[in-house]
Amino acid sequence: MRYVNKHEIVYYSKRFNRFVRVEKGFVSDGASSIAIDIWSYSWWVHDKLCSTWKWEDGTRCSNWQASWVISDILKSEGRWFRAFTWFVATLIGGPVYRFIKKLRRKIMAGKGDKPRKVKKSLYDKNFDDINWKKKKKKKKKTV
Numbered sequence: 001m002r003y004v005n006k007h008e009i010v011y012y013s014k015r016f017n018r019f020v021r022v023e024k025g026f027v028s029d030g031a032s033s034i035a036i037d038i039w040s041y042s043w044w045v046h047d048k049l050c051s052t053w054k055w056e057d058g059t060r061c062s063n064w065q066a067s068w069v070i071s072d073i074l075k076s077e078g079r080w081f082r083a084f085t086w087f088v089a090t091l092i093g094g095p096v097y098r099f100i101k102k103l104r105r106k107i108m109a110g111k112g113d114k115p116r117k118v119k120k121s122l123y124d125k126n127f128d129d130i131n132w133k134k135k136k137k138k139k140k141k142t143v
Helices: 042-052 063-076 080-108
Strands: 009-013 018-022
Touching (some): 018 042, 063 080
16 A cells, blocks of 8 residues: 655654655655554654665664654654554564565566476486496497
């Protein structure tokens, strides 16, 4: 499911001393918008960081930092329990989600389902052709 941001969001992280700007029209996959019972801009900011992996000034943002940002925003909104649970969920679930998404793209592109080369075993041969460690009889040469 895709979500489109309807207004610009600018967030300043006191913890990391950096800005994040989520522009109007930003399209998110909504991976961290699990809570449909609350409205929060925390998942917009988190999804922006996870889609670009950069702060507004162009420096690299890690999954650890993105998880802290979503937690800090939820704490500032008074949602202490969700701040903790979403920190853990995005820290652990984020890389797992990206791995599954990447794997699914490979499979859909036909790159993940190629058959492997199988080593031939003795059992693939005809039963009569198996050498049961018997010495081969030498054939006499005919003149």
